[in-house]
Amino acid sequence: MSKHEIEVTINGRRFAGAVESRVTLSDFLRGEAGYTGVHVGCEHGVCGACTVIVNGKAVRSCLMLAVQVQGAEVTTVEGLAAPDGTLHPAQQALRDEHGLQCGFCTPGVLMTMAAMTAGEQKPDEEALLAALSGHICRCTGYQGIRRAARKLAAGEGA
Amino acid sequence: MKAAPFDYLAPGSIEEACALLAEAGGGASVLAGGQTLMPLLALRMSQPFILVDINNIAALRGVSRIAGGTRIGPATRQCDGLADAVLAEHLPVLVRALSHVGHYQTRNRGTIGGSIALGEPAAEMPATAVALGAVIEITSVRGVRRVEAADFYLGPYMTVLESDELVTGIEYPDWPPGHVILFREVAQRPGDFALVGLVGALVVEGARITRAGLAWFGMGPTPVKMRQAEAAILGQSADALDVNGLAALAIADTAPFDDHHASAEYRRTVGRRMFTRILREALGRQEAA
Ligand code: FES
Ligand code: FES
Numbered sequence: 001m002s003k004h005e006i007e008v009t010i011n012g013r014r015f016a017g018a019v020e021s022r023v024t025l026s027d028f029l030r031g032e033a034g035y036t037g038v039h040v041g042c043e044h045g046v047c048g049a050c051t052v053i054v055n056g057k058a059v060r061s062c063l064m065l066a067v068q069v070q071g072a073e074v075t076t077v078e079g080l081a082a083p084d085g086t087l088h089p090a091q092q093a094l095r096d097e098h099g100l101q102c103g104f105c106t107p108g109v110l111m112t113m114a115a116m117t118a119g120e121q122k123p124d125e126e127a128l129l130a131a132l133s134g135h136i137c138r139c140t141g142y143q144g145i146r147r148a149a150r151k152l153a154a155g156e157g158a
Numbered sequence: 159m160k161a162a163p164f165d166y167l168a169p170g171s172i173e174e175a176c177a178l179l180a181e182a183g184g185g186a187s188v189l190a191g192g193q194t195l196m197p198l199l200a201l202r203m204s205q206p207f208i209l210v211d212i213n214n215i216a217a218l219r220g221v222s223r224i225a226g227g228t229r230i231g232p233a234t235r236q237c238d239g240l241a242d243a244v245l246a247e248h249l250p251v252l253v254r255a256l257s258h259v260g261h262y263q264t265r266n267r268g269t270i271g272g273s274i275a276l277g278e279p280a281a282e283m284p285a286t287a288v289a290l291g292a293v294i295e296i297t298s299v300r301g302v303r304r305v306e307a308a309d310f311y312l313g314p315y316m317t318v319l320e321s322d323e324l325v326t327g328i329e330y331p332d333w334p335p336g337h338v339i340l341f342r343e344v345a346q347r348p349g350d351f352a353l354v355g356l357v358g359a360l361v362v363e364g365a366r367i368t369r370a371g372l373a374w375f376g377m378g379p380t381p382v383k384m385r386q387a388e389a390a391i392l393g394q395s396a397d398a399l400d401v402n403g404l405a406a407l408a409i410a411d412t413a414p415f416d417d418h419h420a421s422a423e424y425r426r427t428v429g430r431r432m433f434t435r436i437l438r439e440a441l442g443r444q445e446a447a
Contacts (some may be wrong), residue, residue: 021166021209024196044197048263057237057266063196064267065189066165068213112263133348134261143428154362 004067010035011079019066026050028066029076037077039105041136048135051108052076058131063064077107080114088141090114093148101139109135117152125153161199168211172218175324180299182208184321187249190212190233190272193264197405218271218326221245225333232271236260239270249330251339252290253396255282255357260343261349275325277310277317277380280351283313285375288383289358295327302326311380330440333369337361338440340372342432346419352376353420354428356436358384362396377429378413386411387433396441405433 007016009102015033024043029035041047041061050061053075080088087095091112100106112131116123123131128149137145178187187206189195190213197206210340212218218233221244228248230239239245240256259282260268273283274294287294287307296306296319307328310317319325343355358372370391372384387408393399416427 002167004166020276022163022199024161024163024200027160044200045193045264046197048261051263058263059267060193060263062200063192063194063264065166065196065209065211067168068211086386116262129346131262134263 004070006067006070007126008069008071009073009099021065021067022067024062025052025054025064025074026061027062028069029061029074032066035076035078039104039107041064041104046136047105048112049105049106049108051111051135053111053115056115056118075114077110080110088114090117090148090152093151094145097144097147098152099140099144099148102144105135105137105139107141109137113149115153123156125150128153159200159202161196162202162205164199164206165208167208170214172324172326175212175215176297176299176322177206178210179234179324180322182321186210186321187273190275191235191264192272193260193268194272194276204375212324213442223248224288225324225389227329230270230328230330232268232275232325232328234271236265236268236270237384238396239261240265245413248255248332249290251341252340252396253287253358254341255286258282258343258352264349270416271325271328273330274307274310275311275317275319277315278351279311279314279378279380280355280376282352282355282357282375285355285373285381286357287330287387289371289373290330290333290382291371292328292330293391294325296323296330297326298323306384313379333359333371334361337369340436340440342436343375344428344432354414354425354432356432358430360391360440362441365378365396367391367394367396367399374408374412374429376414377425378415383413384411399437399441401434401437404437405430408433 002021003018005018018022026038026040039049041049045060045063051058052061055072090110185207189209189211212233219231221242222229236256236259245253260367292307294310296303325403338360340358343352345352354377355375361369370388372388387404390407409426409430414422416422
């Protein structure tokens with residue numbers, strides 16, 4: 001099994017270290033880098049809980065190897081709120097609309113919402129709801145999450 | 159679960175990748191987007207000794223126009239294909255099919271060639287390649303060969319690819335501007351593999367159908383080319399199509415199976431309805447199915 005030196009920016013901070021080839025990005029972020037907001041549900045790409053943003057794109061971190069983020073910029077849920085604690089619009093919208101209960105799926109849901117609303121152009125409601133179909137939530141029945149998504153799409157998340 | 163140990167190599171060129179695959183003597187897997195391979199590794203259904211990551215090979219990415227067609231680099235990400243202007247203009251049905259591949263999050267990573275090379279029988283990309291008459295370019299240290307998509311698939315996740323070979327391009331012939339596109343799938347949830355799916359293209363000239371490429375997915379161990387229906391539809395008038403007769407021929411080419419999602423009979427029934435409805439819709443005939 002090979003070991004690899006990687007250097008990656010996580011939530012704006014440089015992180016350098018050696019990773020084993022088979023370590024997934026999700027395990028690396030939680031275990032080595034300490035970002036335990038990355039939740040691992042299924043470990044094989046089905047639930048969406050582990051979603052993070054890599055170079056601007058929302059991806060499932062259990063379906064990437066840590067060695068593949070060499071040189072990349074990664075954002076986890078820990079990187080969403082402003083340093084003064086002001087919530088990201090997606091966080092605020094989920095909170096306002098009761099879009100979470102146990103919170104296990106929430107970091108993943110947030111990263112998809114954050115990635116889709118990051119650009120100049122706000123996504124339309126249909127696209128945002130379709131993207132959220134990549135997340136499984138065992139608690140909420142999805143209606144709160146959908147309301148939050150509608151708010152975000154309408155640009156009233158903040 | 160965690161993947162079994164393997165070595166990880168990320169070559170920078172096609173030559174290097176092929177040399178590594180040849181050296182590995184069957185012990186290597188190619189890692190493209192990883193959206194299917196990574197689960198197989200995590201479940202230990204696949205345990206290669208070496209992963210050859212092709213994500214650093216620029217020559218395997220991108221869409222280009224070639225004589226009489228469009229070439230897609232296999233490592234082109236599905237999300238990039240969805241946003242590609244050349245594909246939107248020349249291969250609209252492929253773009254339509256892409257929007258049904260996995261989820262937003264997996265399309266951000268998954269590649270068009272990865273889906274084609276893996277050969278999941280219920281996946282959209284293999285059937286689209288079969289329907290449109292694509293040719294798959296395969297490279298190894300032994301040389302380059304080209305295989306028709308319809309001859310590429312042998313069974314579920316089984317293709318003509320040898321262990322030292324790499325898909326290095328997918329070439330789709332041109333379909334003339336204004337051709338009719340057909341796409342429909344039935345799945346239990348968005349993002350799931352289809353229970354039944356149909357993809358294709360038709361050329362109508364002076365009310366007659368002059369060219370047809372039609373395929374099923376989820377209707378057998380491989381994507382299924384509708385050879386009989388394709389042959390029978392040629393020359394028919396688009397306004398007086400024998401839709402039911404064609405549907406029977408289209409179903410005759412399938413070999414669906416029973417699994418815990420649906421029975422073979424269900425798949426055939428849905429397929430027949432899907433075929434008649436989508437053909438009527440696509441050709442602008444409004445009467446009830
Ligand atoms: S843990 Fe990655 S998708 Fe479930
Ligand atoms: S809030 Fe519990 S899984 Fe979604």
